[in-house]
Amino acid sequence: MQKALIGKKIGMTQIFDEKGKVVPVTVVEAGPCVVSQVKTVETDGYAAIQMGYGDVKPKHVTKPLQGHFKKADVAPKRVLKEFRFDDCAAYELGQVIKADVFETGDKVDVTGKSKGKGYAGVIKRWNFARLKESHGTGPNARHGGSMGACSSPSRVWKGKKMAGHLGAEKVTVQNLAVVKIDAEDNLIAIKGAIPGANGGYVVIKDSVKA
Incomplete structure (x- = not known):
């Protein structure tokens, strides 16, 4: 049973x-x-x-x-x-x-x-790697990086792993x-x-x- x-x-x-x-x-x-x-x-x-x-x-x-x-x-x-x-x-x-x-x-x-x-970044939420911390990457190394190509499809794909609510x-x-x-x-x-x-x-x- x-x-x-x-x-x-x-x-x-x-x-x-x-x-x-x-x-x-x-x-x-x-x-x-x-x-x-x-x-x-x-x-x-x-x-x-x-x-x-x-x-x-x-x-x-x-x-x-x-x-x-x-x-x-x-x-x-x-x-x-x-x-x-x-x-x-x-x-x-x-x-x-x-x-x-x-x-x-x-x-x-x-x-x-x-x-x-709560609200979590991509490193905590999706285990992303950090960006380079030198050579002009920017002031923040914990960003998600590129979201996709600019001209085609000119949008972010549905389901893209990004920051958001975790748990x-x-x-x-x-x-x-x-x-x-x-x-x-x-x-x-x-x-x-x-x-x-x-x-x-x-x-x-x-x-x-x-």
Whole structure:
């Protein structure tokens, strides 16, 4: 059965494996999540399940969502995510999914929102090299250089790498290993780093490359 969880990034630490080697891990508070909707081809045109994570007061939820949760007989949740599994019928409305749905050694993909860096130049944003710092290049060696030919096409091509907003976008890190699971506290230790700042919401899914 395909698996997924919504969680919150707690932070990074390190643990020791059975050989005594240090393993850097990111701790995620994964779940408990509740199935708030089961979509079918007959009613919605496609099969999917919707999960909710994080309790929130009803007054902080819009009225349409209040009705949505009331129909599902589920307490209001802060985060909703939809997953298209091959076998969505394996899940039931109101089913609670906890961290123990994954096992130690599983390979997972983690999706989150990367840290926002604000407006960044081409060196920080695209790893451009600096210009020459002598022979009349100019007062600034961290410019992007030529943007293209002048007479043809007489414009900057769409998609040209330039300075701009860096970060604060959806990022997925693939094929990470689950190192340890604390089912009692719904904690999952994942080897390596995952996107986003501490306290940010992430989605953990079965790895597509495993």
